[in-house]
Amino acid sequence: AIQLTQSPSSLSASVGDRVTITCRASQGISSGLAWYQQKPGKAPKLLIYDASSLESGVPSRFSGSISGTDFTLTIDSLQPEDFATYYCQQFNSYPPLYTFGQGTKLEIK
Amino acid sequence: QVQLVESGGGVVQPGGSLRLSCAASGFTFSTYGMHWVRQAPGKGLEWVAFIRSDGNYKSYADSVKGRLTVSRDNSKNTLYLQMNSLRAEDTAVYYCAKPHNGGNSHWGQGTLVTVSS
Numbered sequence: 001a002i003q004l005t006q007s008p009s010s011l012s013a014s015v016g017d018r019v020t021i022t023c024r025a026s027q028g029i030s031s032g033l034a035w036y037q038q039k040p041g042k043a044p045k046l047l048i049y050d051a052s053s054l055e056s057g058v059p060s061r062f063s064g065s066i067s068g069t070d071f072t073l074t075i076d077s078l079q080p081e082d083f084a085t086y087y088c089q090q091f092n093s094y095p096p097l098y099t100f101g102q103g104t105k106l107e108i109k
Numbered sequence: 110q111v112q113l114v115e116s117g118g119g120v121v122q123p124g125g126s127l128r129l130s131c132a133a134s135g136f137t138f139s140t141y142g143m144h145w146v147r148q149a150p151g152k153g154l155e156w157v158a159f160i161r162s163d164g165n166y167k168s169y170a171d172s173v174k175g176r177l178t179v180s181r182d183n184s185k186n187t188l189y190l191q192m193n194s195l196r197a198e199d200t201a202v203y204y205c206a207k208p209h210n211g212g213n214s215h216w217g218q219g220t221l222v223t224v225s226s
Binding site: 001031032033034035036038043044045046048049050051053055085087089091092095096097098099100101102103 | 144146153154155156159168170171204208209210211212213214216217218219
């Protein structure tokens with residue numbers, strides 16, 4: 001089964017910073033990767049799908065990119081509401097096993 | 110607007126059974142595959158199961174295969190998760206989710222399942 005390895009597992013940053021979170025797939029998954037934001041006690045929220053497409057209503061400071069089996073979520077100019085946990089999920093394996101990365105907790109410095 | 114409402118969670122003893130439901134509205138349920146995702150207390154997200162729109166294809170995480178069964182009733186716009194032979198490690202909030210493009214765009218509020226004696 002395809003594994004997704006997220007890094008870092010936690011991250012401290014300040015309002016206004018630019019941060020990047022990486023998700024590495026153990027095998028090729030084309031562009032079949034999504035990114036989510038989750039706040040405590042809430043359901044996840046889709047940010048990015050197909051590796052780099054911005055979900056409707058999501059601020060443009062969020063972006064996704066792909067290089068081979070490495071996927072990156074970038075948040076430009078962090079806002080207070082961006083401090084949360086972020087997960088990647090793959091959508092392109094066969095048989096379809098839609099695994100998640102282990103998550104990255106983004107905290108205020 | 111899309112709405113997903115889970116129900117059926119609760120406390121169950123190890124080895125017991127429970128059936129979760131997810132009532133869907135605001136979209137044509139019968140044309141979408143659906144997912145179950147869970148989250149143990151203080152832990153990350155774990156994908157559990159997927160069912161195709163017509164119900165004729167299902168896939169499961171290895172951790173639940175043979176114990177949890179996903180099904181759906183398109184006439185009732187409802188998704189189900191039958192949970193048998195429950196273990197302590199199945200304790201989690203269970204979410205149903207609707208995919209759109211290449212991601213799960215809508216999620217329910219979740220229902221808590223606690224497996225404990």
